[in-house]
Amino acid sequence: MQNALFVGVSSQVALARELDVIANNMANVSTTGFKARNARFEEYLMPTASADSFMGADRRVSYVIDSGTPLDLSQGPVEPDGNPMHVAVKGDAFLSVKTPSGDRFTRNGAFELDARGTLVTSDGYAVQGDNGPITVSQQETGLSIAPDGTVSTNLGVRGKIRLVTFKNAQVLKSEGANLFSSTQAPQAAGIDGRLEPGTLERSNVKPVVEMTRLMDVNRTYSMISSVISRLDDLRGTAIRRLADVA
Structure with a gap:
């Protein structure tokens, strides 16, 4: 009993x-x-x-x-919103962002420019490019993001958003604020990930x-x-x- x-x-x-x-x-x-x-x-x-x-x-x-x-x-619904600084991540890739605790990973593509002209997420974390954070000056206009992550303005290319994948994404640990950390080294996404500008990926919760x-x-x-x-x-x-x- x-x-x-x-x-x-x-x-x-x-x-x-x-x-x-x-x-x-x-x-x-x-x-x-x-x-x-x-x-x-x-x-x-x-x-x-x-x-x-x-x-x-x-x-x-x-x-x-x-x-x-x-x-x-699984991929969440992708909805267009017309904002040129918003992107949906397609495929198995993640965006790399800089936080006070180091590099973290997210699928949140709701980007904006902070007061210093740095491309950040809606939570204020700097979006990592291949050569570090991407920054534009106040004089630049016409910011656009290409499907391969290239960020351009009227003055030319300003960087390329870093997309990464993991050999085993199940090792990702939730850190809050829609961020993940990993003890496994990330790899360049290549053909496993791309961006869809002017859209956002919604939650995949049913x-x-x-x-x-x-x-x-x-x-x-x-x-x-x-x-x-x-x-x-x-x-x-x-x-x-x-x-x-x-």
């Missing part, structure tokens, strides 16, 4: 983790370039059942453990799917709570009856 309670609790812990993932996805349904995460779980077999005092071989107990939250790297998952998690969590409550009542009844016999 004790093992059954532990199995139920392990399931509830896993479901609580999945609920956090769903809540984060729903909170970013309108975030430009956001990539959803999914919850993954696996079975953990306890080699012995310590509370099993019956004759014969010990029985293995099956628990639930969290095996990770992989990224959903609200209907997430709401369905939310209802399933709540229903399952409530069901397990009911089972645990009944097992606890059963244990209490057993203890009282054994005490009466004694």
Whole structure:
């Protein structure tokens, strides 16, 4: 009976983790370039059942453990908005940006110019070019971004936006503010990524799917709570009856 309670609790812990993932996805349904995460779980077999005092071989107990939250790297909807400084990343590439903590990676292509004329994201992080941040002067006009990332003005080419890929993008760690970090060295995207100027990639979160998952998690969590409550009542009844016999 004790093992059954532990199995139920392990399931509830896993479901609580999945609920956090769903809540984060729903909170970013309108975030430009956001990539959803999914919850993954696996079975953990306890080699012995310590509370099993019956004759014969010990029985293995099956628990639930969290095996990770992989990224959903599918392309989000691309919507035109007519802004020449906005770009959608197509393919498996990421934009490289400079932050106080070092280089980070994002799919947020909502660019603008800051007070110093540096091309930055909507969160104020400098967009990295092949030769560092890209800057234009106040006298320049007609800024445009080509599909290969080349940034030009009326005075010519000002740089080329750096697009990178990773051998295994699942190693990317979410850092908040729609940024990722990686211990794996990025590689030049090449043909694996390009930009679509005048558009933005929206979040790839599917609200209907997430709401369905939310209802399933709540229903399952409530069901397990009911089972645990009944097992606890059963244990209490057993203890009282054994005490009466004694």
